[in-house]
Amino acid sequence: MVEQxxxxxxxxxxxxxxxxxxxxAQLEDDLRSATGLSMTDYQVLVLLSEAxxxxxxxGELANRMAFAPSRATYQVDSMAKRGLVVRESCxxxxxxxxxxxxxxxxxxxxxxxxxxxxxxxxxFVDALDEAELACLTRAFERLGKRGGTPxxxxxxxxx
Amino acid sequence: MVEQxxxxxxxxxxxxxxxxxxxxAQLEDDLRSATGLSMTDYQVLVLLSEAxxxxxxxGELANRMAFAPSRATYQVDSMAKRGLVVRESCxxxxxxxxxxxxxxxxxxxxxxxxxxxxxxxxxFVDALDEAELACLTRAFERLGKRGGTPxxxxxxxxx
DNA sequence: GGCATGTTGTTCAGATTTGAAAGAGTGGTA
DNA sequence: TACCACTCTTTCAAATCTGAACAACATGCC
Numbered sequence: 001m002v003e004q005x006x007x008x009x010x011x012x013x014x015x016x017x018x019x020x021x022x023x024x025a026q027l028e029d030d031l032r033s034a035t036g037l038s039m040t041d042y043q044v045l046v047l048l049s050e051a052x053x054x055x056x057x058x059g060e061l062a063n064r065m066a067f068a069p070s071r072a073t074y075q076v077d078s079m080a081k082r083g084l085v086v087r088e089s090c091x092x093x094x095x096x097x098x099x100x101x102x103x104x105x106x107x108x109x110x111x112x113x114x115x116x117x118x119x120x121x122x123x124f125v126d127a128l129d130e131a132e133l134a135c136l137t138r139a140f141e142r143l144g145k146r147g148g149t150p151x152x153x154x155x156x157x158x159x
Numbered sequence: 160m161v162e163q164x165x166x167x168x169x170x171x172x173x174x175x176x177x178x179x180x181x182x183x184a185q186l187e188d189d190l191r192s193a194t195g196l197s198m199t200d201y202q203v204l205v206l207l208s209e210a211x212x213x214x215x216x217x218g219e220l221a222n223r224m225a226f227a228p229s230r231a232t233y234q235v236d237s238m239a240k241r242g243l244v245v246r247e248s249c250x251x252x253x254x255x256x257x258x259x260x261x262x263x264x265x266x267x268x269x270x271x272x273x274x275x276x277x278x279x280x281x282x283f284v285d286a287l288d289e290a291e292l293a294c295l296t297r298a299f300e301r302l303g304k305r306g307g308t309p310x311x312x313x314x315x316x317x318x
Numbered sequence: 319g320g321c322a323t324g325t326t327g328t329t330c331a332g333a334t335t336t337g338a339a340a341g342a343g344t345g346g347t348a
Numbered sequence: 349t350a351c352c353a354c355t356c357t358t359t360c361a362a363a364t365c366t367g368a369a370c371a372a373c374a375t376g377c378c
Contacts, residue, residue: 057356
């Protein structure tokens with residue numbers, strides 16, 4: 001059997017995947033119990049709050065959140081029921097639909113943020129020294145720049 | 160309001176959380192289309208394959224997977240229907256129940272692994288240089304040890 | 319033994335998520 | 349204009365996930 005990853009690579013991957021699983025569960029629990037929001041809710045609020053005019057097209061939202069399209073619909077509807085966002089139809093493309101942050105949504109985010117950040121700090125940031133922080137930032141920002149795959153030049157499938 | 164995180168810390172966190180969201184979606188899609196397994200299925204297979212006698216108590220499984228207890232029940236039942244595991248009751252504690260890897264489950268894992276590892280490589284490992292690899296390993300192994308479920312390498316973990 | 323208390327898993331109802339298919343619009347082209 | 353291929357989003361049914369309530373057992377204490 002061809003070895004796909006060497007020892008060090010595999011170890012890194014396992015550390016990452018198992019820890020991120022756990023980390024996510026911690027943050028989810030903390031956030032939920034402190035604010036009633038899910039991580040998903042929170043992330044959507046953050047994206048909207050940073051978007052121009054505090055609104056995003058459904059597709060753009062889905063894309064940034066790595067959502068299936070139907071999930072975006074459900075999520076936004078769910079948040080709309082709670083008054084965090086409203087839907088508006090898109091002037092320049094009548095197929096389109098936008099999620100728009102409400103004042104209440106923004107307030108909810110501002111109230112939730114400190115709790116969440118304490119949690120982030122406790123479970124993540126506080127455990128990292130300055131060098132690690134820089135290293136992680138660099139690595140994940142690079143990874144996040146998609147395309148991370150396309151080279152059709154497949155000399156990769158073995159090691 | 161006290162500032163919870165400085166610029167560098169926040170940036171690191173955002174890079175991590177957004178990228179890990181995206182990364183997860185990629186791996187999920189790749190694995191699903193190559194093998195029909197979900198990441199969750201795969202992780203459970205890995206844990207079982209490494210466990211002594213290839214079996215785990217429900218609670219232990221739930222713990223390591225950061226599952227709510229009822230999710231463990233559902234997941235194992237689902238995998239049992241597909242023949243990947245079987246359930247056995249626990250000799251030393253009659254409340255208990257174990258998930259046991261089947262030959263078919265092990266075979267499924269062995270067939271899925273190469274595909275999955277190619278995907279891991281393309282989306283994750285290949286983008287990291289040696290120093291980053293070491294740094295991430297150290298950081299995530301430390302993070303994982305905080306009160307949760309220490310990532311198990313192989314072959315230890317008794318009881 | 320007989321009982322209180324804590325553990326371990328399951329069940330159930332309801333919430334979330336997914337993929338496939340459909341509805342509605344857009345843009346290009348003849 | 350009419351048509352065609354494509355894009356954006358929603359709908360629907362089925363799969364998955366969660367928390368609360370429960371059943372079965374274990375343990376310690378009298």
